[in-house]
Amino acid sequence: MTYNIAMFSDFFFPQPGGIESHIYQLSTKLIDRGHKVIIVTHAYKGRTGVRYLTNGLKVYHVPFLVIYRESTMPTVFSFFPIFRNIIIREQIDIVHGHASLSSFCHEAILHARTMGLRTVFTDHSLFGFADAASILTNKLLKFTLSDVDHVICVSHTCKENTVLRASLDPLMVSVIPNAVVAENFRPLSNNPRDGDQIPRGMLAPPPLLGPDDTITIVVISRLFYNKGTDLLIAAIPRILASHPNVRFIIAGSGPKAIDLEQMLERKVLQDRVELLGPVRHEEVRDIMVRGHIYLHPALTEAFGTVIVEAASCGLYVVTTRVGGIPEVLPQHMTTFAKPEEDDLVQATGKAIAALRSNRVRTDRFHDQVRMMYSWTDVARRTERVYDGISGAINEDEFYGYYPGEGWTATRARVRSFALIDRLKRYYGCGIWAGKLFCFCVVIDFLIYVFLELWFPRSNIDIARSWPRKPPAVDVIENNGMSRPRSSGSQRSRMSGRF
Template identity: 40%
Template sequence: MRIALISDFFYPRLGGVEMHLFSLAQRLIAQGHKVIIITHVYQDPVSKSKRTGVRYLNGPGPLKCYYCPIVPMTDQDALPTFSSTLSIMRWIFIRERIEIVHAHQATSTLANESIAYAAELGIASVYTDHSLFGFDDLASVILNRVMKASLSTVNAIICVSHTCRENLIMRTNMDPTIVHAIPNAIDASKFTPDPSKRCKERIKIVVISRLVYRKGIDLLVGIIPMICSKFDNVDFIIGGDGAKKLALEEMVERERLQSRVEFLGSVPHAEVRNVLVKGHIFLNCSLTESFCIAILEAASCGLFVVSTEVGGVPEVLPEDLIFLSKPNIDELCNVVEKAINEKIDCRHDEIKFHSSYNPIEAHERINRLYSWDRVASRTVKVYEAVLQKKRLTLEQRLGRYRSVGPFSGYVVCLIALSLHFYLKFLEWLQPADQIDVVPDLELFPSKNENDESSKNKKKDSLQS
């Protein structure tokens, strides 16, 4: 299959959506599918140059990424227009002979627009939701109405947890039969425990997160002084950056905890494991989470996890690998204290885990439970199902858009009609047969590595 993964959020930006896109794409490529990424222009944080045009990312297979000349508006999100990106999207879809458009994340403008474009072009579409949203605040109400409109023509929806699935169905009133729950995963081989790196004299609590309000940094500001006052041998390692970092630094200076709280700043994903293996406990204070890959990575590295009991977090880890707490300072502090008392053994000269918790065994369990190969295989089954469905006619699409609302339905229909006629103009201006398509190349060796003919065939294809 030929698949386009589309989102405003991708490398060099780091986060759960970005890692999901990259990991899923690589496993789909390894299974023999053609996968491309479509996103907008990014500024490289290292070289400070603009990352634009077509790039290839390393991995098990060559991952082709289109960094389209679309300027982000705010928070790396493109300006919503529902027209200006149609020409370049159509050109890419035809050039790459895309069969499935797979959009990611509710707040991504490109993702929402691409679903509408796919319906107009007669291409199957799939959407993956990564976050939880509310029902009462103005931003959530507007986003829910936009999602209801953009998902009207989608063929299937994937959510990263059962909680996320229920939340999406209630927010958008979607047909539950097309909404699937496929959890995230990690590459456990890259997150292995290393007891030799763990401090033997002091207990280390690790926090790696974006330092923003949604991640519960205000809770962390209240917890750190309380834990440090109760335990003389506990230190904190904080990795990440964001708007709430200043509040943490002010608290550390006010409480004079400079020697017990270490700030690492933004941590590249390749270095996350090296930070995690230094700790004993991983602390997640999020106020809302649909899945939380970070606690999976921490548990795989052998850390015991303490987390707020929000969203899909209770679905992620077995009960003996995590302590859950309500998102308030006092209870979270008590749960951290419980984790230190019950899981850490400080009676000897060397600080270590109690016999009731085995970091190596925890890693092996995570390796068995979560796998990107399994996620890719389940996603492929969704792709196969949507390819069997008939594409919607213009009349059927307008009927679905009309059901969005008594007034907004007409607005969405007007946008859809303008897209339809704009597409007709583009087809007249640049017919599909005038766009050069990308030829297929055999980029992977055959299963029989000793087959000389297959080696020669691979060599010839790569040379061409």
């Protein structure tokens, strides 16, 4: 089956980031598989209205007020008229929201369920349970996910976190990791544009590092507290003091940039630390290939796409053992540290020693990453989620059937659009919150009835769709031989969980 899909999130290009890249890459690969995909986000500076990107991807930039870190001000109901107009114009079947902190995402899922559309939510982040901001965010997530059809998480750690925060049935949550376009993150010796004519698979190993050769450590990150910038600021002077032939390249921007600059001035390290400031995503590869080690001192991370990009570029990765990071790369590509200053300095020293002794074959990383991660595979698995919530796959097979659970429990995972059933689900969200959520749903339903009566669908022009591509044929590689993957009913007999 093919679907008309709308991706909703506050976070999209031209802002760089993992969520933004995920939405774009997933959308283009779904288009390659024969689906129609549009993206709805807020207006960015210089970008308002409707834009077309590569592969016929249409983007709606809605002019809403941005209040913090590219997140729009929550309005709950004022977005509904625009939302309904876009949904009807584009004849959308499935609404797919991204990111827990996106107001557009939460409001879109609420309005989509009111309009009788199937919904999917992808969580890209980890949150705690103790501080006030996390408590409020978790309550908002509980409100949204009480009536969502399916949830996707980018790692198993992220799934556990989301299930606990929103009190979800684990069988309604699938794990589909991020990916990278490996061809865009090739090391110097694996990229024809660098003047190297060595054929793929016959790469010359990188030159051996001597005891006096300079090792460059690369950091590309938003300079925020949760990205471990304070940890980085404390560790850099100690690393440079212990290793005279080491230098840093740091790219990124954020509120912690001033603290980083002040540290460099105080320690007089400007000649050994190069600050590049904000960079575009297409510039990331050219920065990474200048280094030998990628340092990622995050305090919390659901996946960490940037470390996959770094490994694909042939960098040895030093990262903190937090969140879903240990699931991302095999151990021979990484050195892990606790999110503490002493351990991070020690782990970086181990990585430097490993490179100087030439125990790590970073020239093989690119081909290994290329085999591990593929956006085509991510799109195929996401498509199966769409098939499951739309009824193209048997419910017992998609949601999972276990003896003793019974037919009723399995059917309960299929969300009804009836208002009374929706109110029952929201009412169980808390003594006071449940009543508030029910009130919001009723108001949303009344607004929908008003819009249907006073602004009938017949007055909304249907947008002409970009010509669809023929559905892609999945290919399974087996010992160098390729054969087409069966689709349709045969695809539904694939394993139930991801």
